[in-house]
Amino acid sequence: METEIKEIEIIFFAEIKEINSLQDLEKLRIKYLGRKGILDGLFSQLSHIESSQRPLLGKMLNELKEKILKEIKEKENLWAGDKELAGIDLSLPGLYFVIGKKHILTQTIEEVLAIFEKLGFTILEGPEIETEYYNFTSLNIPQEHPATEAFHTFYLEGEISSGERRPRSAPGKGRYLLRSQTSTVQVRVMENYLPPLRIISPGRVYRPDAVDASHSFMFHQIEGFAVDENIKFSDLKGTIFVFAQRFFGKEIKMRFRPHYFPFTEPSVEVDISCIICQRNQKPETSNQKCGVCKGKGWLEILGAGMIHPRVFHFAGYPKHKYTGFAFGMGVERMAMLKYGIEDIRLFFENDLRFLRQF
Ligand SMILES: [Zn+2]
Known part of the structure; x- marks a missing residue:
C-alpha cells in the first residue's frame, strides 16, 4: 500500500x-x-x-x-x-489592436491653425456651397472674368433663393457653386463683424481639374486675414515669416515676388528657401537636381497681399478707414513641401502604407 x-x-x-x-x-x-x-x-x-x-x-x-x-x-x-x-490557452498570442490616428491633412491643418491661434487669430469657417456673389463679385472678380467660366468652377443647378446677395453686375441672377477658394469667408465675416479682425479659416475648395500628380478636383485651403486701422504690408510680412519659420523650421529664408490677385493690391507670392536642399546640404558640385524645387532653391508656399479697397466696399466698411492683409495657402501643398510628398493623389487614396508614415 x-x-x-x-x-x-x-x-x-x-x-x-x-x-x-x-x-x-x-x-x-x-x-x-x-x-x-x-x-x-x-x-x-x-x-x-x-x-x-x-x-x-x-x-x-x-x-x-x-x-x-x-x-x-x-x-x-x-x-x-x-x-x-478558464479554458483559454493563455500561451496563445494576444489580439492585435490597431491604434488609429489623424490623417496627415488633418494634422497639417491643425498645426497651421495652432500657429495662427498663438498669433491671436480666431478660427471661423464658411460654407462650401457658395453664391457667385461671395465667390466672385465680393472679391472684386467681375462677371466677365475668366475665373467665373464653368470650366473653372462647379456650378449647381437652380437659381439662388431670395434673400441671398446677388452679383451686382448681373442683377436678378445668380447661381450656387462649390467655392473655388476659402477667400469667400472674407466678406462673409466682414459683413457681420467690425475690425479689429484676425481670422484664420480652413476648408475644402473645388475646381473642375483633371486629377494628376499635382491637381485634384477637391483640395484644402487655409485663408487668413487681418483688418484694422493702420495695418501695413510689414505686418503681413512679419506674420507670414513667423508662420513659415514655425512650420518649416527656423533656418528658412523667405522672399516675396510681385503677383496679381483681384482681391488684393499689392499682391505677392511668397517663397521659402528649399528645405529639401537645405536638409541634404548638397555639395556645390552636385549636378543632381533637387526633385522638390527642381534645382531652383525656392518653394512657393502661398499667395498674399493687402486687401483691395473694393472688398471693403462690398463688406460695407466706411471708405479709407481700414486696411488689412490676406493670405491663402493650399494644405496639400504645405504637407507635400514639408514631407517631400510628390503626388497629391496619395492623400486621397486611403493607402495605409502611406498614411501610417505620418
Ligand atoms: Zn530643393
Whole structure:
C-alpha cells in the first residue's frame, strides 16, 4: 500500500499539470477527494491492514490529502478573478489592436491653425456651397472674368433663393457653386463683424481639374486675414515669416515676388528657401537636381497681399478707414513641401502604407 500511495501522488501531480479549466479542476478534485474518490477508497482499506502499519499509512494518506488539497487550492487562486479565462490557452498570442490616428491633412491643418491661434487669430469657417456673389463679385472678380467660366468652377443647378446677395453686375441672377477658394469667408465675416479682425479659416475648395500628380478636383485651403486701422504690408510680412519659420523650421529664408490677385493690391507670392536642399546640404558640385524645387532653391508656399479697397466696399466698411492683409495657402501643398510628398493623389487614396508614415 505504501508504494500505491506514492504512485497515486505521482499520477495526481501529472494530471493536475494538464488541467487548464476550473471545470476540469473540479472533476479532478472529486476524483481524488470526493466521497467515493481515490483517497476515500484507500482510507477504507486501512481497516484491513495490519494494525502495526496503520498509523504510518494513515499518516502518509493524510499527508497526501493535504498536498492534493493545497495544490488544487493554489491552482484555483491563480485563476480567481479570471474565471472567464478558464479554458483559454493563455500561451496563445494576444489580439492585435490597431491604434488609429489623424490623417496627415488633418494634422497639417491643425498645426497651421495652432500657429495662427498663438498669433491671436480666431478660427471661423464658411460654407462650401457658395453664391457667385461671395465667390466672385465680393472679391472684386467681375462677371466677365475668366475665373467665373464653368470650366473653372462647379456650378449647381437652380437659381439662388431670395434673400441671398446677388452679383451686382448681373442683377436678378445668380447661381450656387462649390467655392473655388476659402477667400469667400472674407466678406462673409466682414459683413457681420467690425475690425479689429484676425481670422484664420480652413476648408475644402473645388475646381473642375483633371486629377494628376499635382491637381485634384477637391483640395484644402487655409485663408487668413487681418483688418484694422493702420495695418501695413510689414505686418503681413512679419506674420507670414513667423508662420513659415514655425512650420518649416527656423533656418528658412523667405522672399516675396510681385503677383496679381483681384482681391488684393499689392499682391505677392511668397517663397521659402528649399528645405529639401537645405536638409541634404548638397555639395556645390552636385549636378543632381533637387526633385522638390527642381534645382531652383525656392518653394512657393502661398499667395498674399493687402486687401483691395473694393472688398471693403462690398463688406460695407466706411471708405479709407481700414486696411488689412490676406493670405491663402493650399494644405496639400504645405504637407507635400514639408514631407517631400510628390503626388497629391496619395492623400486621397486611403493607402495605409502611406498614411501610417505620418
Ligand atoms: Zn530643393
